[in-house]
Amino acid sequence: MDQEETLKKLEGLQTVDMVSYALDIKKQSALNLLSKLKKQGYVTTTGGGHQKRLYKITSRKQRKRDKGMFDIINKYSSMKLMPWYDHQVHGSYGSEEALIDAVQTQSFRVILASMGLFNHITDWGKLYKLAKEKNCWQKVGALYDVARLYFRVKKMPLRYQKQKFLKKQFLIKRYNTTEKIYYPIKNKWNVEIPFKTGDIRKVIAS
Amino acid sequence: MITYEDQMDIFRLMSRNIKRNMECYAFGGTAMMFYGYKDETKDIDLLFEKDVDRDEFIKALESLGFSETTPQNIYISEKLKEKDIPRMFKRDDNRFDIFSKKIFKTVISPRMKEDIFAIHEFKQGRNLKVKVLRKEHIVLLKAVTERKNDFDDIRAIVEKEKNFDWNYLIEEAVWQYEHGDSWVLLDTEKMLRELKKYVFIEQKYLKQLYSAHGKK
Numbered sequence: 001m002d003q004e005e006t007l008k009k010l011e012g013l014q015t016v017d018m019v020s021y022a023l024d025i026k027k028q029s030a031l032n033l034l035s036k037l038k039k040q041g042y043v044t045t046t047g048g049g050h051q052k053r054l055y056k057i058t059s060r061k062q063r064k065r066d067k068g069m070f071d072i073i074n075k076y077s078s079m080k081l082m083p084w085y086d087h088q089v090h091g092s093y094g095s096e097e098a099l100i101d102a103v104q105t106q107s108f109r110v111i112l113a114s115m116g117l118f119n120h121i122t123d124w125g126k127l128y129k130l131a132k133e134k135n136c137w138q139k140v141g142a143l144y145d146v147a148r149l150y151f152r153v154k155k156m157p158l159r160y161q162k163q164k165f166l167k168k169q170f171l172i173k174r175y176n177t178t179e180k181i182y183y184p185i186k187n188k189w190n191v192e193i194p195f196k197t198g199d200i201r202k203v204i205a206s
Numbered sequence: 207m208i209t210y211e212d213q214m215d216i217f218r219l220m221s222r223n224i225k226r227n228m229e230c231y232a233f234g235g236t237a238m239m240f241y242g243y244k245d246e247t248k249d250i251d252l253l254f255e256k257d258v259d260r261d262e263f264i265k266a267l268e269s270l271g272f273s274e275t276t277p278q279n280i281y282i283s284e285k286l287k288e289k290d291i292p293r294m295f296k297r298d299d300n301r302f303d304i305f306s307k308k309i310f311k312t313v314i315s316p317r318m319k320e321d322i323f324a325i326h327e328f329k330q331g332r333n334l335k336v337k338v339l340r341k342e343h344i345v346l347l348k349a350v351t352e353r354k355n356d357f358d359d360i361r362a363i364v365e366k367e368k369n370f371d372w373n374y375l376i377e378e379a380v381w382q383y384e385h386g387d388s389w390v391l392l393d394t395e396k397m398l399r400e401l402k403k404y405v406f407i408e409q410k411y412l413k414q415l416y417s418a419h420g421k422k
Contacts, residue, residue, distance in 0.1 A: 004365070059367075060241055060243055061243075086325070087324070089329060092329065
């Protein structure tokens with residue numbers, strides 16, 4: 001059996017015993033094979049120590065990843081997301097950048113999950129500057145106030161809040177505010193908040 | 207040949223050299239390397255939707271010592287008669303094929319924009335956003351560009367992927383045909399016929415192509 005066929009046969013999560021059973025080889029031979037495939041980039045491992053070691057085997061090479069928006073959100077938010085594309089940033093990227101990217105997606109779930117990032121904002125000036133570049137400070141501010149209704153969130157300096165916004169914006173296009181609780185936020189930032197209280201309770205509960 | 211590490215280094219350098227933020231689509235060998243299908247490529251294929259972005263990118267390429275070369279001998283002569291041919295830039299063994307708005311007659315469809323496989327942002331100076339197309343689109347575009355080794359790359363993708371969505375590929379080919387790409391059905395049919403020698407492809411997909419051709 002050549003390497004391509006072996007990889008196709010083993011694709012997925014495996015343990016050494018499963019590999020040795022699937023290929024009908026000794027455990028030591030399976031370990032040698034996995035080590036060789038790992039060197040070539042087809043295998044990554046998790047676990048070990050007290051846990052059973054798992055081998056993720058793919059027929060494509062697994063490249064070393066840099067962090068992206070989904071990684072940052074999933075690290076800090078209680079609501080986890082299943083990425084539908086692989087986002088990686090090769091350069092400096094933190095909670096501030098991820099929050100701005102999340103607001104820009106217009107995706108209901110991503111924006112909801114990104115509220116968890118407010119507690120990890122360390123540089124409000126940077127967040128403000130990034131948001132201003134993308135013309136979405138209104139949205140970030142509104143989302144911050146929504147987050148404050150439900151979570152303990154770090155305080156945003158007042159100088160970033162005292163602004164007038166003439167042009168109405170939508171967190172998600174064409175979705176208006178429906179719940180009374182968000183009307184003060186809507187009026188303060190001139191942004192429509194599409195969430196329902198139940199949606200956010202789900203984020204808190206998860 | 208350009209290795210994966212070379213490719214990442216070049217993109218990092220480019221993001222340092224460009225004067226404005228920009229985005230482009232990666233397909234061909236570049237996209238295959240991002241996927242992990244192969245380790246080296248002859249060229250970096252990029253498509254820009256905005257001419258200003260493309261021009262700025264070319265300026266940065268030239269500042270890195272790349273100079274324009276001819277696409278003759280790389281693409282077949284029929285393709286080079288088209289209006290939207292690539293501009294090619296070379297330095298030693300490294301080559302960029304830069305397309306603007308179209309890859310010959312094929313455009314970036316709404317589905318291509320929506321269903322991307324990955325976004326790689328290079329932030330060394332400015333932000334260079336490289337959007338990697340999904341595997342079915344890479345195969346379709348390889349069928350369209352018809353360069354040497356393109357078929358081998360198609361085979362590599364199809365043979366490595368357990369869940370290659372043929373229906374998705376055919377739908378895209380039909381969409382492109384309906385939107386002005388008169389080559390795409392012929393190129394896709396030729397590719398499928400050749401591929402059938404190596405992998406199992408249901409006859410219904412060829413029939414879908416024929417019926418799309420009959421409709422217009």
